[in-house]
Amino acid sequence: MMAVDAAVATAGIRRGPGRPRDEDIDGQIIAATLALIDADEDLTVSRIVARGGVSRAALYRRWPSLTALVAAALDVGRTVPPPVDAEGDLREAIVGSLLGDTAAATSGYSEARFRHRIRLVMADRTLQKAYWSSHVSRRRMPVEAALRRGMEGGILRGDLDAEACFDAIAGTVYYQLVVRGDFFDEPATRARVAAAVDVIWRGMLA
Amino acid sequence: MMAVDAAVATAGIRRGPGRPRDEDIDGQIIAATLALIDADEDLTVSRIVARGGVSRAALYRRWPSLTALVAAALDVGRTVPPPVDAEGDLREAIVGSLLGDTAAATSGYSEARFRHRIRLVMADRTLQKAYWSSHVSRRRMPVEAALRRGMEGGILRGDLDAEACFDAIAGTVYYQLVVRGDFFDEPATRARVAAAVDVIWRGMLA
Known part of the structure; x- marks a missing residue:
């Protein structure tokens, strides 16, 4: 001793x-x-x-607060995606980046943690806002920048709200997991998301 | 005694x-x-x-199970919307029914219960699936029927997936509440949802 x-x-x-x-x-x-x-x-x-x-x-x-620490912990394993390559097919680049990031967050082992994250943020709006500001909104930036380049380049309508377009695509994916209770990697789920993305993209085109 | x-x-x-x-x-x-x-x-x-x-x-x-009872309790105050009137402006009728129902579920006093419902279903996929089958999917039917009438009538594209279109609009609303942590009745939230609905509707038109 x-x-x-x-x-x-x-x-x-x-x-x-x-x-x-x-x-x-x-x-x-x-x-x-x-x-x-x-x-x-x-x-x-x-x-x-x-x-x-x-x-x-x-x-x-x-960490300045427990909330900031929990937000950081919930984000482990996720990174801000690289800039979207706008040289090739803009749709493929944007949708690929957006859905790839969502898939990384919600498939395999981390699906349980995804569900847990939603429970925690729905129980605590301060945590929800902290996680949104410090993590989710930063991760959206490369895709939003690519959408704005598409608008400036005349491929997409100039009057689009890039944030709203992002919300529509990402929201369709969240709906599958949060409301339907489906898995993102089921073929039927992927087909439904692809059909919705077709509609949204068509509505975004100039 | x-x-x-x-x-x-x-x-x-x-x-x-x-x-x-x-x-x-x-x-x-x-x-x-x-x-x-x-x-x-x-x-x-x-x-x-x-x-x-x-x-x-x-x-x-x-109730055959605790799960069925909790699903029924979570649905108190919500009803299957009436058939969508397809005589006038189809967009206004469909979007009004869809967003009106969502607003009823998520505004005012019941916002706390909405957040609680999401926590419960994210903790229990069996409850989530039960709530989806017995309540949410039935409430979607009038709007989905109106979308199909719009497709048959040549207003909307004939190759749409009506369920995916519903998911895109409703998913945009869920994203505001579940990811952004915003209130549905804030002007900025409503404006963002309206911008997304514009895009989605344009992509649905024949």
């Missing part, structure tokens, strides 16, 4: 190569948050720091 | 005009279910019958 205490005391004052790197602590906090989310447990700072083996101060140095 | 027990016993064996009517028991069970939903408590048959002051047998005589 004394040996353990001494080791802890030594570790506490040690500096240099043995000190946990910042990114390790980031990862421990995010992993602890996701473990609680996946286990469907209440999300509190106390539970997260206990599970992650870190201090409250370490958590609050990295 | 004895007097109360005697009164309960008398009520239990009483038959005739004093017996609670079936619709009263229906209402008590639904009200108890909604009270638990609104209080964010776990939904179990035991809690519902305790709160509603009814027997388990009375509950199961009316």
Whole structure:
């Protein structure tokens, strides 16, 4: 027991190569948050720091609030898509980027986490708005920029609301998962989304 | 105490005009279910019958399962819209029916219940599928029938997938509430939905 205490005391004052790197602590906090989310447990700072083996101060140095931390954890594994290549087929590039990103978010293992994310944001509008501002809206930017280039280039109608067009396509996908309860990778679901995208794209053309 | 027990016993064996009517028991069970939903408590048959002051047998005589009961409770206040009047402006009739029904489901007092419904169905795909089959899909029928009449009458393209068109419009509305976290009756939200409906309708026209 004394040996353990001494080791802890030594570790506490040690500096240099043995000190946990910042990114390790980031990862421990995010992993602890996701473990609680996946286990469907209440999300509190106390539970997260206990599970992650870190201090409250370490958590609050990295995230200003529990809400910001949960939003970041929900976004793990997702990235802002690269700029849409507008040289080739604009429709294929835009729809491919938009649906590819949605598919990445909702298929396979992460489908359970997608459903959990919706539950969490519907229970907490502050979290919903934080997640929207810091993550979803940033991920939409490459596609919205490509839509605006299509409008300027005369392929798409100049009076389109690019955000509304994005919402129509992404909303069709969300409807499958949130209202119908279907899986995105079922053939019938894909066929229905493709039919809706046909209609929406036709309505966007100049 | 004895007097109360005697009164309960008398009520239990009483038959005739004093017996609670079936619709009263229906209402008590639904009200108890909604009270638990609104209080964010776990939904179990035991809690519902305790709160509603009814027997388990009375509950199961009316609903085959807890899932079917919760789906029915979530649908309280909503009805299948009347047939869409296709004599006048088809777009106005279809979009008005579709958005009017969505607005009824998501505005004012029932917005909290809308958010709660999404949480419940995202936590339980069996409930989600039950709610879809017994309620949502039936409510869509008048609009889908009007879309098909528009296709047969040559106003809309004959090769449309009416279900996919419905999903695109309704999905745009869901996206506002489920992803953006906006209120349906905010002017900016309405403007965005109107812009998306413009695009979708244009893409549907023959």
